[in-house]
Amino acid sequence: MTAPEMPGRPEETVGYDPTAVEAKWRERWVERGTNATDLNGERPYYQLMMFPYPSAEGLHIGNLYAFTGNDIHGRFQRLQGHTVLQPLGYDAFGIHSENFALKVGVHPMELIPRNVANFRRQLDRAGLMVDWNRSVDTTDPAYYKWTQWVFLKLLERGLAYKKQAAVNWCPSCKTVLANEQVEGGLCERCKTPVELRSLEQWFFRITGYAERLLGNLDTIDWSESTRMAQRNWLGRSEGSELRFRVLDPLTDAGSAGVMVSQEVTSGAVVIPVFTTRPDTIFGATYMVLAPEHPSLERITSADQRADVEAYRDATRRQDIVSRKVNKEKTGVFTGSYAVNPASGEMIPVWTADYVLMEYGTGAIMAVPGHDERDFEFATQFGLPIVRVVAAPHEGPHTPLAAAYTDDADGRLVNSEHFDGLPVADAKQRVTEWLTRRGAAKGVTTFRLRDWCISRQRYWGPPIPVIYCDACGTVPVPVKDLPVLLPHITDYKPDDSGVSPLARYEEWYHVPCPTCGQPARRETDVSDTFLDSAWYFLRYPSVPRDDVPFDAELTRRWLPVSIYIGGNEHAVLHLLYARFINMVMHDAGLVPTEEPFAKFRAHGLIIRDGHKMSKSRGNVVIPDAYMDDWGADTLRTYLMFIGPFEEGGDFRDQSISGVRRFLDRLFASVRDAKGDGAPDALVMRKLHQTIRKVGGDLAALSYNTAIAAMMEYMNVLRRGERAPHLAEVTPLVLLAAPFAPHIAEELWEMLGHSTSIFDARWPEVDESLVRDDRFELVVQVNGKTRGKLSLPNAVTQDAAVAAVQADAALSRFITGAPKKVIFVPGRLLNIVV
């Protein structure tokens, strides 16, 4: 021990110097290789945190919050005897970096290493148990070589394809956005209204995995809110596909009021529609096709052609915002009629942009009586509204003031032989009936679209494909990877719809790998989300250069034991990562379908009741707090603010309480003595605390774990007595995950020459915790009136007798007890 012994008067020398202690242990950890993971070690535990984007501003307090919560869990698992792999890397490709580089006029290839170095410095200061031997940087050719390999793997498995598609185009970022990157019609990055543009794009067939991505959600240990967000995003609906015959306007000359017999409609176009309410088929009074529907032109009558084309052109030009914000419905009659397959009636066919080509079949049967949108449209254009469901108090002709969409206790009306059936029964019966007439039942539709991964930008991994006039689309051979991103000075995007790389002929001219003739490279780069969709597979295999991930190591370390990150990635990153992992599993390269056995979203840190923002000037700079208080105090305080999964409010005032706790911890160890026997009551509290903290750490309930340690500290330091070594040594271990530097220092003061993180978590001694007496809560008529200390084995009768013998309690009992509720070991309630 280095400090002088001053039992009884610790207050004069309380306190420690975090700056010196933390610097010492940062160095010592590097020297000893404390944070390096032996990948062949026993009981592997893969502790993963979402890797950061290394911004120029440096580490954000939100990053630090997430990483600290992660680190504490990882350190705890290590103390539990696991070999913990806790890697961290950088997600440095993407529009964010590129835009920033353009703004400050520094090439991203110079900017990113600078930012990474600054991040690394801050991360080291925070005392994270990160194995830097297994880091990744998505912009490093040694990494994106394998991102390109992932693309080729999907191409090989028929999961990557190219198509001309209307895509979301941000006129400000000058690039295509994935649906996930459009929020309310605005670019999530720059808030510019997104336009529709038709471009040739690479897509991943994630929709083919929708059913499994949904089904597996029930099998993984994730926060319910995250799973719910994914379910909503996948948006599965089950229904039927009905076939509507549209009479050919050329041969049938169909017009209002003219019934055309089915025999003369042989040239009719059949248009499938998807519905979740086949029971309302008799109420389908018109049909609507999306303006982009391929059959629209075929069915439009000559006299309506001009109107329909004008409408289609108008909607095409319109950006998503005005389509979605303009609530009033627009549409045009096509001049054609379709046959309602249930009633045989002729119903008009319209086109309107409230029907989306991307969902279902791009055409609907409109049931204005029982669908709000159809009701609005029918009202606006004077189309017939027919009631086919009636609530208990309504009849078949009760007028509809609005769409009646409630299907709980309605019964069918105006539906021929189905009249009177409750909706639930009708759904089944009508579906069966329609199925016999050519409809398809049990059809599922997803809201999810295929993942567009093309980006017409510079700062990303080039998509590894070559176009040859003779051989067509040729994948770059794996041996030729990586397709290096060239260092070009003019990487500013333009309106051309192609990547800046397309301006560099010397780069994109390349001989065809198959025939050797002159060919051209793909000039688009891939979406940043592809970089992050597989990085967790890479960590254990760094620095292998011959494979993306080693078979043996992957089998040993995957799936990830626990993944911690922000809920803002609930539907983007987490869904893509699950998809890519599932594909790799199908390819036999990864042991499980799901990459993350357990996922927990951490909360957000706000400050003084408000979200942190530069404009508000309330941003917490981690460096400043580490200077003033030390990293250990900042870490512990962040975790003490509130439940880790909920976040909390950062208040400057409150941090002092945590620092006081660490000062007292330091003083306790320094003052502890080894002679004599430890105090029995203190030891009981200690072992209760060991149990409590262990349980809380496993459950990420860090705030209550810290409270429990503080509570123990209050017991430990009560009175003038110097603590006993046996009373403080386990406490150092409990505090170690939170405050690793001071814990190492104290561990050394306690005479250890190896790292505290190579020690073991203290065992709970149940014999110390157990007590043969307990505090019985005494209630009279449900009101607590006091408590009695009684033996554990006390019977109800004995407990009642004890209460009656106690003057302070028995005075509440007036008359004979009517009823007695006795909860052994806890409570006695006497009802009089």
Add this chain to the structure above:
RNA sequence: GCCCGGAUGGCGGAACUGGCAGACGCACGGGACUCAAAAUCCCGCGAGGGCAACCUCAUGUGGGUUCGAUCCCCACUCUGGGCACCA
């Protein structure tokens, strides 16, 4: 509009499976130490009443179930988030 979650002292928050509401910390008040201050240590700290022992009220609002409700049920208010013309 639909789907999740939340609301507890001056503040952040705690409370196992329906069983002592307010742990722990901050702020605040009082005391010890000091010439003094800071630091440190000790005591108090939901509201109202009482000299006191104690009593009454109290977990967003209004009902309900129960011996007993912060916890379960119904209705509502406010609030955070997700989805949103998805047929």
